[in-house]
Amino acid sequence: MFFDSWNGLLRVVVVGVCAYAALVVLLRLSGKRTLAKMNAFDLVATVALGSTLATVLLTSDVALAEGVLALALLIGAQFAVAWTSVRVGLFRRAVKSTPTLLVWQGRLRDRELREQRVSRSEVWQAVRSQGVGGLDRVAAVVLETDGSFSVIPASSAGGLDALDDVPDVPRG
The missing domain is CATH 3.30.240.20 (bsu07140 like domains)
Structure with a gap:
């Protein structure tokens, strides 16, 4: 209950450092918009990123490569939504509210x-x-x-x- 094994703790440390580093790199590559003030889609992406990172850290059934791919997929989807909404008015109106x-x-x-x-x-x-x-x-x-x-x-x-x-x- 309080301690299973040293291997489990070592896995959390190693995978945690690697997953965190990958997340930072992916966020930097995706640009400032990914971390901008949140609308509904930004909030969903942020919560999903946090949930994915926690799953990668605490679930030994999920390999680091799978977790990094999931993080990249979420950031890529957020980037695609932001990119498209800047260029396509109809899409922007569908995904973003107006003031x-x-x-x-x-x-x-x-x-x-x-x-x-x-x-x-x-x-x-x-x-x-x-x-x-x-x-x-x-x-x-x-x-x-x-x-x-x-x-x-x-x-x-x-x-x-x-x-x-x-x-x-x-x-x-």
Whole structure:
């Protein structure tokens, strides 16, 4: 229960060091996008990588080569999704969400809050975290594709061209 064999411990150390090194190399080869802020697909890939690494480390039925191949497959799939979504608009819309406008010119957009399951308190917290004291001083709050909030204070709104990729922004 507490100790089976020295061979088992040695296997975890050797395979662990090798699998970790392989994971680092594969992540570096795949580029920064693999470790970017997470959307749903990034989260799935990250959890799958962690689960695969744990399986390789703790299951003697899985050879190191099989584990490294599984890690490479997951990273390759993530790379392919990111590469394709940058180049093919239809694919991008299928795999990624779009940002959602939650506050416009100091007014909460209740329908969007309900659709995105965001409470007023969460919006107010995001506004406070930016050092803004009231919604009347906010040009926009956007729920980003990674689940974070972007707050644009009215004092620094400028032309609001940063909202060009946000649907339903009133124009004019």
